[in-house]
Amino acid sequence: MAVATPNTGLKGPDDARLMDVARKLEASFLSEMLKSAGVGKTPDSFGGGAGEDQFSSFLRQAQADEMVKAGGIGLAQSLFEALKEQDHGTR
DSSP: OOOOOTTTOOOSHHHHHHHHHHHHHHHHHHHHHHHHTTTTOOOSSSOOTHHHHHHHHHHHHHHHHHHHHTTTTSHHHHHHHHHHHHHHHTO
């Protein structure tokens, strides 16, 4: 059974799964925003070449995951509430 946390109000395994999905969605969103901002882009003058380009997405995703762990931008909580509302509406 999931442990309730003060910020999310998790009450059971279903809520814990929904919050996990919401956090993953927020991390994916943040990763795309980091990509758009040019984070991880190989510098023109002194880059690591094709290998660096191949693995920069992993770095961005790891950075986004850490941002979510640190509290993120609040998107996960909004997504959680929307998913929870939708879930309860179908039962």
